[in-house]
């Protein structure tokens with residue numbers, strides 16, 4: 318028992334250590350559209366770092382005045398240029414067409430900590446915070462809260478990919494089922510079986526004498542199944558790894 | 568009424584040796600072949616179909632021919648041990664006339680081999696409670712000749728079935744499935760030889776069925792000598808009593824046989840089957856079985872080992888603690904491996 322406990326603590330230590338590998342140096346505010354005054358920007362930068370510490374990934378706020386391509390493409394390119402090597406979540410506010418979009422980005426696509434629905438929800442809540450009186454600061458604050466509330470719990474593996482707690486729960490259930498099947502096999506192997514094959518007792522070569530046989534064709538039925546050819550969708554958009562909310566107007 | 572074999576050399580009790588297939592003196596090792604001479608005093612009249620009336624007083628029972636002590640048996644015992652002096656004793660009058668088996672498969676596994684077999688079984692059973700591996704448990708294994716009826720059956724089956732065969736064609740996006748329907752008739756005949764069924768009420772039918780198959784090439788003329796040193800029972804059920812049980816089985820076998828002749832179809836659905844079953848011969852025999860009775864959760868359970876082939880029958884109990892530990896161990900262990908894999912990948 319002692320040994321097991323020790324191993325457990327080792328595991329926890331490895332877990333914490335691996336979780337702390339990721340660096341959050343690239344969190345911050347890029348206020349190109351001048352939506353915040355100097356003190357606001359300073360506070361927000363601090364909040365970005367604080368939030369980054371609590372969620373374990375970079376937190377970025379980027380404002381722009383002028384579109385390049387679609388809003389999704391713009392979000393992907395922006396994230397890549399700012400922080401392509403690290404995992405993070407970015408709030409992008411574009412003033413010319415009044416867009417708000419949330420992007421989770423990073424090097425590994427498989428390691429999302431927000432679902433598409435989560436990003437959509439964060440985006441909509443940020444928009445509703447900004448909308449009444451164009452209060453971008455309140456929108457940013459809301460972004461931090463939402464980023465903290467919606468993030469999936471879990472941990473980073475050595476390679477930096479994220480393993481969700483919910484995934485672990487599923488893996489654990491699968492393991493319990495595997496254990497159950499293994500025990501069932503053990504249980505069944507403790508009992509013996511009956512001879513169910515009558516050929517053991519049949520005289521001759523185990524084949525019955527066929528005295529009469531006929532196979533009469535009666536009729537044929539016909540069934541048509543129509544298969545719709547599925548058209549595969551084209552490859553996804555460029556940029557680094559990541560996914561975005563759909564983008565919405567405020 | 569009672570009989571035991573005494574060593575012509577030293578007068579000690581002689582038991583059947585599975586290893587050497589002879590009677591062997593337990594004291595000096597002297598051996599006697601098992602042949603007609605050995606039991607010429609026992610008349611074999613299998614002709615008589617009438618049950619002999621018991622001439623003895625059931626209540627007062629039998630006396631040990633060695634020490635004169637009363638032998639405590641129940642009504643069906645035909646071979647046992649004197650509880651006083653331990654000598655093997657046969658109740659020969661209980662094997663008279665129709666009650667005399669025509670043939671016997673002698674024990675091929677001696678006590679030592681049976682114990683090894685059982686030990687191997689418990690070792691394989693990972694959920695088996697530890698107490699089952701103890702010597703005291705293994706020593707409870709007893710060798711017993713169990714009465715069996717062997718049936719020869721002729722089965723005639725007429726089967727009619729609706730069968731289908733499908734083929735597919737593809738035209739553009741369309742898949743066309745053609746199903747050809749057939750009405751199939753089969754008339755088959757099969758002979759089944761020596762289908763065994765235990766004739767003792769005490770024995771669990773399923774357990775005895777699991778001992779099959781016996782290898783009939785070892786079936787030999789019955790001789791009381793084979794029973795010496797083992798327990799034996801006589802039948803409670805006549806061959807007619809078990810007709811239903813055996814015919815259910817023949818029907819299933821014959822049904823399988825008829826089905827096996829319908830080939831080349833994608834689906835087979837029998838719509839009518841007629842069976843004509845004819846019992847062509849029955850034979851009363853003794854089969855060697857090693858048995859272990861044990862109490863588990865307040866219930867008497869039995870496991871058995873075929874005394875000829877070593878095939879195991881029945882199930883060993885599962886300890887809930889072991890079930891839990893294995894389950895938990897495998898679950899946590901495999902989860903740990905997944906966790907480490909995820910951490911390190």
Ligand SMILES: [Zn+2]
Pocket residue numbers: 574575576577578579592593594595596597
């Ligand atoms: Zn002797």
Ligand SMILES: [Zn+2]
Pocket residue numbers: 631632633634635636649650651652653654
């Ligand atoms: Zn005695």
